[in-house]
Amino acid sequence: MTFQEFLSGTPAGDYIFQKGPYEKQIQSAVSMLKEAESVLIGAGAGLSAAAGLVYSGKRFTDNFPEFIEKYGMTDMYSAGFYPFPSEEARWGYWSKHVYVNRIAVEALGLYKKLYEIIKEKDYFVLTTNADHQFYKAGFDHDRIFATQGDYGYIQCRYGCHKKVYDDVELMKKMNQAREDCLIPSGMVPVCPVCGGPMTMNLRCDQYFVEDDAWHKAEAGFGMFLKECEKKKTVLFELGVGFNTPIIIRFPFEKLMQRHRNMRLIRLNLDEAAVPASLGKRAVGINADIARSVEDIAEGACAG
Ligand SMILES: [Zn+2]
Numbered sequence: 001m002t003f004q005e006f007l008s009g010t011p012a013g014d015y016i017f018q019k020g021p022y023e024k025q026i027q028s029a030v031s032m033l034k035e036a037e038s039v040l041i042g043a044g045a046g047l048s049a050a051a052g053l054v055y056s057g058k059r060f061t062d063n064f065p066e067f068i069e070k071y072g073m074t075d076m077y078s079a080g081f082y083p084f085p086s087e088e089a090r091w092g093y094w095s096k097h098v099y100v101n102r103i104a105v106e107a108l109g110l111y112k113k114l115y116e117i118i119k120e121k122d123y124f125v126l127t128t129n130a131d132h133q134f135y136k137a138g139f140d141h142d143r144i145f146a147t148q149g150d151y152g153y154i155q156c157r158y159g160c161h162k163k164v165y166d167d168v169e170l171m172k173k174m175n176q177a178r179e180d181c182l183i184p185s186g187m188v189p190v191c192p193v194c195g196g197p198m199t200m201n202l203r204c205d206q207y208f209v210e211d212d213a214w215h216k217a218e219a220g221f222g223m224f225l226k227e228c229e230k231k232k233t234v235l236f237e238l239g240v241g242f243n244t245p246i247i248i249r250f251p252f253e254k255l256m257q258r259h260r261n262m263r264l265i266r267l268n269l270d271e272a273a274v275p276a277s278l279g280k281r282a283v284g285i286n287a288d289i290a291r292s293v294e295d296i297a298e299g300a301c302a303g
Pocket residue numbers: 156157158159160161191192193194195196
């Protein structure tokens with residue numbers, strides 16, 4: 001199955017919130033993982049939020065006071081869509097965003113705990129998160145498909161050529177040089193091919209650049225999926241809500257309907273509903289993901 005075929009998943013449409021108790025659900029998840037020959041992790045924004053990369057509230061107001069005062073921004077998610085008046089202003093914001101979410105952050109405990117759970121398994125990670133946490137936490141770089149991009153790369157605004165550029169050093173410099181939310185004009189990146197503006201390598205329109213590394217990861221994902229069809233596989237979904245359900249959530253449900261050898265563990269703070277038709281093959285744990293992962297790790301790593 002290719003990534004495109006995977007994406008054609010449709011929801012089963014018979015969601016239920018499974019009844020607890022919580023401890024019994026954790027036990028089910030632990031059993032599924034112990035029996036699994038392969039684990040496909042599907043991770044969304046809720047995982048990074050639970051790990052500490054919260055885009056609103058105190059973490060936002062502590063890090064972005066000058067942006068709040070100047071633009072009236074309310075959180076990091078909506079700030080990314082702000083109609084900045086100039087390139088200096090746009091990169092002024094993004095350099096701060098990238099710095100606090102990608103550069104200044106080490107591997108977070110929740111990601112490291114997750115790695116402890118699956119490191120002995122045959123695993124693969126499909127994630128919509130751009131914060132690079134899977135790479136930092138020890139996961140094999142050849143087993144990660146960050147399909148929506150990564151804060152560590154920039155690209156031509158109009159995708160005139162299929163290449164992305166490491167931005168970490170540039171962002172550090174911008175972060176230091178910023179004044180009144182603006183970076184110096186001389187630091188504004190320019191496309192080396194067409195001379196036009198550049199942008200973050202984040203999927204937000206048809207110009208998102210899928211470079212060689214992206215295609216390699218996509219191919220790796222496809223091969224892993226193919227093998228999963230023959231093995232006892234757990235689809236381990238963490239923090240995938242209804243913001244972009246077509247990338248992980250719905251495709252996972254379709255895989256579950258097609259393949260009886262698969263099990264689904266869905267961890268979510270408040271959207272862990274699962275299709276009733278999957279019965280005991282699915283466990284949806286509606287709770288703080290950090291707590292659930294901790295409890296699963298305790299059971300799964302206990303031998
Ligand atoms: Zn260009």
